[in-house]
Amino acid sequence: MGGLLSTKSRSEREWEAILNHHAWSATGLPEELDKRIYLSYEDLSPQLKQCFLYCSLFPKGTTIQMAQVIPMWISEGFIQPLNGSSSQEDQLEEIAAECYHKLIMRNLIEPAHHITRFNCTMHDVVRSFAEFMAKEDSLVVLDKQVAAVSKDNSHIRRMSVAGPSTEWTILHKQKSLRTLIMNCKINSELTDLSTSFSRLRVLSITGGDCDRLLDSLCQLRHLRYFFLEETSISSLPKDIHRMKFLQNILIRYSRNLENLPRTIIKLVHLRTLDMYGSNINVMIPKGFGGLTNLRRLHGFPVHKDMDGNWCSLEEIGPLSQLRILTLHGLENVAASSLAEMAMIRTKEHLDYLVLDWSTSGCIELGDEIEKQQQQHIAEEVLEKLCPPPRIGSLWIRGYFGRMLPNWMMAPASGAFKGLRHLKLVDLSCCTKLPDGLCRLPSLELLEIMAPAIKNIGFEFQAPCSSLVVGGGVTPSPTSAAFPSLTHLQLEGLCECEEWDWKEQTEDLTAHDMTMPALNVLTIDNCKLRCLPPGLANSKRHALRELNLYELTNLTFVENFPSVVELDVFDCPELKRISGLSRLHKVRILCCPNVEVLEGVPSLDSLELSDDTMETLPGYLQVINPRYLELNCSKQLCESLLPGSSEWNKISHIRKLNIVDMEDWRQTQSDDEDQLFLY
Structure with missing residues (x-):
């Protein structure tokens, strides 16, 4: 409603x-x-x-x-x-x-x-x-219900089959099908698609051996959409060009796929080619750049031009209609001139771009000089792969250069105003975060995984100008940094020890000018000793969810008045959680040294999990959640008898769920054994 x-x-x-x-x-x-x-x-x-x-x-x-x-x-x-x-x-x-x-x-x-x-x-x-x-038009068939499809259903236009089936003879009677989705192993009776499904426009198959179906595939003259996932196929039909109306080919997670037929370049109406998760060494024929109607190109493998018979990165240049593009194997680009020929920046419709390197190609090099040369090439290549100004989502993954490109460090005025999602993942050698990100007006989600970063500083701060205060010159924020950012994830910054973000004083500004809209913050695997004071600003009303995982040096979490959900996991030095006046739900997992949990009057739900606990923490006596889930050792479980000192710590809590982790693990193991047997 x-x-x-x-x-x-x-x-x-x-x-x-x-x-x-x-x-x-x-x-x-x-x-x-x-x-x-x-x-x-x-x-x-x-x-x-x-x-x-x-x-x-x-x-x-x-x-x-x-x-x-x-x-x-x-x-x-x-x-x-x-x-x-x-x-x-x-x-x-x-x-x-x-x-x-x-x-x-x-x-x-x-x-x-x-x-x-x-x-x-x-x-x-x-x-x-x-x-x-x-x-009247659609039918979803689960398990072995194909037998229930009677003659009265012969007019069905769309069918989805999920689960093992044996009665395929009835399925063959569906002469009017326009969509067939099969999420099951294909029965040996289904060998000829053309005789039963001549009107198909959409064919989707997940799992199984599909090679025997390919011979009849090209006879589906009306087919517009062809989807295969986790199948054993090694190639597509050589006469695929006969399918004049084919608009979408999606071949996902097909590890045996070796190459695309040379005739594929004749499919002038092709709008989607998706090879995500398939063999990264699949070869694409020369002339691929002639498919100028392409809108979506997922999993394009970048190869070195070995014999001139297969296409490389520069053939993407003419594909001006692309909306979505993911490039894999960029470590194979030998010179920035080849990257420039891809003409990424001129693709004015491009909204989603993934640039993927294989870090193993550089990191495992023993020769330091050769390693530096490879890093320099990667830096030049990324500089030439600058996205168009209107890009909405950008992922850079596995990049092993030491520096990020100039277009990211200092974006040109007006560039990337529409960028909403940015992921910088597995940047193994990058030592400096880009300071230009904080000026992006529409950025909502930012994820960073860069293990060589040692501190977070001015890159995450509001741009400043000079303000005269009491005869002296003091920096003053001129505009908000990350004005629209709602989700921030810092993961794998395993060398990072400091986040320099001081709370701004009252006489300079009425509100904090950094990340004013931040709603969810996740920090995973770093050496921060404390969270920055600017983050805990008493005027920050947007921050609702705080996730802290594997922070080996963190000792306290204090004074976050707006946080409603707190999740802490494997923080061995954490001793104190306090001053979270709106906290509704907290999970404390594998944090054995937490001694204080106070200043949480709104707490409703607590999950406490640690099989090394010998006794329950004392703070349980002074808090009053409605619900407690306790996952602990068998010995501690057995000590929780009514009237005992341990039981008295939690007897006031209305709803309890106590789990013996040893029994739970055994149950999980038994379930896995049963699954294996079946």
């Missing part, structure tokens, strides 16, 4: 129209289906209704991936240019993405991650409704 009302104006008339909508009194719906969902569904446009019902084909417990479902919608013909405009034919992905986000806004699908929203799930209640509404 909230999602529906958010699309309306705040006028009394519009809200009364919803209150009096005919959907409240609709007949023919099963009693268990929620009419509020029906009301929201009725308010959707015909295009959104089709997209929503299509999501019910993804079985319970599976993820709806944006990169997967959007080309499915396009292939089925749900996404059409507005008013039939031919100029909008180039924007089908954008129109589909808008539909995807509208379904999220209406809470009909739920993002797995609040910020990136690339993956979604569907609530069971919503799924049941969608399956009911789509029952």
